[in-house]
Amino acid sequence: MSWSGGIAEWVENDTAFISVAFSWKLPEAYQRAVWHKSSGKSVRVGGGGAFYHKDYFNGVADYGGAVDALPHHNPQATKASEGCPIGCYFCTVPNIEGRDFTLLPDFTPRPILCDNNLSALPEDYQDYIIQKYLDYGVPLLDANSGFEPTSFFEETYNRWKKINKGAWRFAFDEMVEERYVKRMTEILKGEPASSKRVYVLIGNEPMENCLYRINRVIEWGCEPHVQPVMALNTLEKKPMVKFDWTEHKLQQMARWANRWLWRSMKFEEYR
Numbered sequence: 584m585s586w587s588g589g590i591a592e593w594v595e596n597d598t599a600f601i602s603v604a605f606s607w608k609l610p611e612a613y614q615r616a617v618w619h620k621s622s623g624k625s626v627r628v629g630g631g632g633a634f635y636h637k638d639y640f641n642g643v644a645d646y647g648g649a650v651d652a653l654p655h656h657n658p659q660a661t662k663a664s665e666g667c668p669i670g671c672y673f674c675t676v677p678n679i680e681g682r683d684f685t686l687l688p689d690f691t692p693r694p695i696l697c698d699n700n701l702s703a704l705p706e707d708y709q710d711y712i713i714q715k716y717l718d719y720g721v722p723l724l725d726a727n728s729g730f731e732p733t734s735f736f737e738e739t740y741n742r743w744k745k746i747n748k749g750a751w752r753f754a755f756d757e758m759v760e761e762r763y764v765k766r767m768t769e770i771l772k773g774e775p776a777s778s779k780r781v782y783v784l785i786g787n788e789p790m791e792n793c794l795y796r797i798n799r800v801i802e803w804g805c806e807p808h809v810q811p812v813m814a815l816n817t818l819e820k821k822p823m824v825k826f827d828w829t830e831h832k833l834q835q836m837a838r839w840a841n842r843w844l845w846r847s848m849k850f851e852e853y854r
Contacts (some may be wrong), residue, residue, distance in 0.1 A: 589632065589671060590615070601644070603632030607820040609639055617645040624741040631675050635816035643762050647774065660727070663712045667700045669731060675815050692716045694724040702730040702739045709742060716746045725749040728780075732763035754782040757795050768803035769811045779805035783840070786812040786833050789826040794850055797840055809840040 589604035590612050600620035603612045609632060616626045633639065635644045664687055665680040675700050679793035686708055692715055699707065715721055729752030730739070755764045764781070771779050781800045785793040789796055800807040811822035811833040822833045839845060839853045 591630075592619075593678045594619075594624065599626045601628045602630035603628065604630055605820075606632045606635060606816055607818055608632055609636055611816060613640060613643065616640055620644065627832055631679055634675065634679050634744075636818075654718055657695060658694040658698050659693050661690050662697045663687055663690040663703070663706070663715075664698045668702065668703060669733075673756070673784065673815070675814050678815070690715075692719040692721040692723075694722060696723055696725070697727045697729055699728045700731045700734075701726060701728075701743070703734040706742075709739075713742060713746050722746070722748045725768065726752060728752050730765040732760060732765070734768045735763075735770065737770055750778050750780040752780045752782070754784070755800055756784040756787070757797065758781070758788060758792050761796075761799070765799070765803060768800075768805055772804065774804050776804050781807050783807045783809050784812055785809055785836055786822050786825060786828050790832065790836075791827055794836065797836075797845070797850075801845055806843075807840050807845075809837045811837055 588606045588762050591602045591604075592615055593600050599616075601612050601619075602618055603609060612628065612632070616628060619626045620643055626640070627647035628640050628644045629647040633646060640646065656693060661708070665685045667674070667676045668682050668684070670677045670682050680699070684704060685706075688708075688711065698704070698711075701712075704712075712789050723746045724745070726747055730743075732753050732755075735753065753764070753767055755761070766780065771773060781802060783793070783796075783797050787793075795808045797809060812825075813820075813822050822830060824830055824833070835853065836850060844853060
């Protein structure tokens with residue numbers, strides 16, 4: 584098995600499997616598929632990056648659906664559920680895994696938990712996940728896709744702090760979420776800023792709104808991680824440009840935030 588920058592590949596018997604996390608990695612994945620096919624192997628391709636381009640590998644490889652590759656991408660990762668009921672238009676999960684939760688109770692606890700929306704899961708199943716981690720004696724070092732502010736309450740925090748040893752990850756993607764995100768930051772007020780990692784989508788709203796959301800995250804004692812909005816099926820790693828944005832402005836705001844330059848200057852001062 585090998586893994587590199589969003590592509591995992593492994594061989595079982597006479598079949599090569601390639602899992603592509605991001606659509607802009609498809610050209611590279613295609614070259615790998617050609618190499619495996621020229622070596623006489625059958626090739627199956629899947630993953631979120633291939634979902635919107637199922638015909639991309641015609642004549643070279645078969646589209647294999649999800650091609651469950653999480654352990655191949657990262658052997659320290661696991662999932663206890665799939666799907667998410669929120670249905671964000673900029674997220675690929677509802678299209679691939681659905682808007683209803685699929686519970687995976689036979690999961691093996693590992694340090695990285697990749698469920699899409701832990702706080703919206705049924706409370707008894709949240710308790711089941713936590714107890715299983717405790718029984719296995721495995722620390723939860725990274726709740727990777729995190730929690731949803733609309734479903735995060737004091738009891739959610741008290742439940743998950745039993746095992747969560749990593750950052751509290753959540754998002755502030757749109758202005759309409761402000762009161763829920765603020766409530767969550769108040770619940771987490773006792774946690775250090777470095778443990779409150781807030782994903783902030785930019786480019787999906789006018790620049791003023793996006794900068795406002797970043798600044799509120801900082802004001803509320805958290806650390807922003809900025810992500811320019813991208814088309815789910817893009818073959819180039821380039822953001823979507825809408826409203827009053829340019830590609831350069833999107834890059835600048837992401838660099839200012841993700842390099843922690845906000846600690847020493849306002850965005851308006853950054854060049």
